[in-house]
Amino acid sequence: MTKDTKAVAKKTKAVKVVKATKKTVVKTKKVAAKGRGRKQVVKKELEPIVLQPPRGMKDILPEDQPYWEQVRRVSEKSARDYGFSRMDVPLVEFSNLFNRSIGDGTDVVEKELYSFVTKGGDKVALRPEMTAGVARAYLQHGMNILSKPVKLFSTGPIYRYDRPQEGRQREFNQINYEAFGEQDPILDAQMIQAATRLVQSLGIKAVQVQINSIGCPVCRKEYKELLVSYLESKASKLCVDCKRRIEVSPLRILDCKEDKCSQLSAAAPQSVDHLCEECRVHFKSLLEYLDELDLPYTINPRLVRGLDYYTKTVFEVWSGSEEGRKSALGGGGRYDGLVKLLGGEATPAIGFALGVERLIIEMKRVQAKPYKGPKPKVFLAQLGELAKKKSLRLFSELEKNGILVAESFGRGSLKSQLRVANRLGVEMTLILGQKEALDGTVIIKNMVSGEQETASTAKLIDLVKRKLKTDNVVVYHEEHTNI
């Protein structure tokens, strides 16, 4: 195996099947198949259960939860700081909400939508992004009467039927910010700032912002015509896909990574040069605000984005400073026409989304700190029948008093319980044995010094509390620190 294939194989996971189920369900017997007694599956009454979720779906294991918790905390704080209220919308919406808003011809809708018909006959789909649902709810609940801008924060799973790769799943999570009712470009700048601040607060310092303006429907139409006529004149030099795209979505050609296409698009007319007066001024002042913020950005005339509702400002947030691995952590833009399209009054709006899984991949890559919750500092060990019975009550007394206690009630020997206590790195272990249970006492063992003392159950809680306060400074042995 080469290095590369090894690296790939490393990450590979096999499909597993519940064996017990298979045994009870599948009957095998020797069959004289072609005269050779091979085992053959004769009958399957039930499908065996595959120990894996469907493609592109992933479990979030306990060991990863500290990262998720960190993302939750940072994003909720950021939402508060920037004045966004939490808003949760359903995972499922009527399909045509997405068709109309995101656009029928887009990949997200055309190829990647998880759509199905309910038992009642409704055509619905799992949300492939949040904006459409939030905009729908904004209208449904008459939130247009609220003081503008109406800032809404959402987070949750998103579904796209796409081919999985690293950082790309069919079920993934987004952090989503939307602001309705403000057209001032200062809001664009603030949204971009909020997005980068959030990413950086997670410990991902090296980020770059790419921005572009794709204009409003009016100037975009003119620009599109210009672009198409340019591309048609050079069509012979484009790749196969892009020749097709001239008709369907000429803007996407600017994204093409084929050498010949990117060379052509470098010389192609750029949308920023063909904005109408309003869009041009909007973009110009946005850039001025960003300069004022000392927020580094790159104008990327080839940044297009795949959803139809975007107007004027579009942007993406990328990880990594120089070359090397870069990935889009999130993106967004203005969608001044969406609310009207859905049947509301014309309402300028802007939003962005960050991909949680991608943020976490990046956090791990740059060794950003995950969130670590409080660890128990007390372990409760029990020995003998009577003590075991009493220990349950004692545990709950400690818990009621706000003392975080670890235990291993299922274990019998004191030795194995102390081993667990040690591994958890607790400061003290409370030992309740047969003798103590009869006397109404408990042994308090200091896990650092090994010293022990006996205390009466009545005074135990106060004693433990006092000890936890005073023994704050504890020097562990080296072996203790890594737990």
Add this chain to the structure above:
RNA sequence: GCGAUCAUAGUUCAGUGGUAGAACAUUGGUUUGUGGUACCAAGUAUCAGGGUCCGAUUCCCUGUGAUCGCCCCA
């Protein structure tokens, strides 16, 4: 949706045409009431289905999944 590579214990990896080993992790123990080291022991795996073969985990095909590239995006 297209192309490529890969698939062995919980994890990281060995290995073989005659049903598999290690390390780490887990659990138990080293005179049954005292932890970190050491020692001993145990359990757990060839992704699924079919084919070739006396015999397949190993070779072939298909499926599934993962990874990478295209596409797209978060």
